[in-house]
Amino acid sequence: MQLVALDHIQLAMPAGQEAQARWFYSTLLGLDEVAKPIQLQARGGCWFRSATIELHLGVEADFRPARKAHPAFRVTDLGQARAELNSAGIAIVEDDSLPHVRRFFVADPFGNRIEFVQVGDVY
Numbered sequence: 001m002q003l004v005a006l007d008h009i010q011l012a013m014p015a016g017q018e019a020q021a022r023w024f025y026s027t028l029l030g031l032d033e034v035a036k037p038i039q040l041q042a043r044g045g046c047w048f049r050s051a052t053i054e055l056h057l058g059v060e061a062d063f064r065p066a067r068k069a070h071p072a073f074r075v076t077d078l079g080q081a082r083a084e085l086n087s088a089g090i091a092i093v094e095d096d097s098l099p100h101v102r103r104f105f106v107a108d109p110f111g112n113r114i115e116f117v118q119v120g121d122v123y
Contacts, residue, residue, distance in 0.1 A: 008054035009071045013045060013110045014063040020109035021046050021057050028088055029073075031055060065111030072115035078102050081116050098123065 013021055025031050031048035035041075044059035053073070075081040082092055085106055093105040102118040 008056050010056045010058060011066065011071070011108070011110075011112050012060040012063055013057045013112075015044055015059045015061070017110065018044065018046050024109050025055060025057070028085070028090075063110070065107070065113075067111065067113055070105070070113035070115050072103070072117050074117050074119045076119050078104070078116060078118040085116075 022033060025046075025048045026033050031050050031053065034047050034049050036043075036045070036047050045057045047057070048055045055071070082104060086092055090106050095103050095105060101121045101123060103121070104116055106114050106116070108114055
C-alpha cells in the first residue's frame with residue numbers, strides 16, 4: 001500500500017449548528033462551502049474546501065468536541081491569522097513548546113481544537 005494524499009478531514013458538530021459552522025469555516029477561515037451529496041444531506045452538517053483542503057463537518061447525536069485530536073492548517077502569515085481570529089472574538093491559545101514551529105490553537109464554535117502553523121516551519 002502507498003498513501004498518496006489526505007482526501008479530507010472529518011470533524012463532528014452538534015445538530016442544527018450549520019450557521020455557526022458556515023460563519024467560522026467559510027466567512028472567517030475563507031473555505032468555500034460545497035454541496036454534500038444528495039444521499040447525505042438529510043444527516044445535516046456541511047462540507048468546505050479550498051484548493052488544498054477538504055473539511056467535512058458531520059452531525060453527531062452525542063456530540064463531544066475533539067479537544068486533543070485536531071486538524072492543523074498552514075497559513076502564509078501566522079501573525080495576520082492571529083489578528084483576524086482575535087478581532088472576530090476567537091480566543092487564541094499560544095504554544096511555544098516547539099521553538100522551531102510557530103503555531104497557535106483555537107476552538108471552532110463547537111469546541112473542536114484547530115491548530116494554525118506558519119508556512120515553512122516543520123516538525
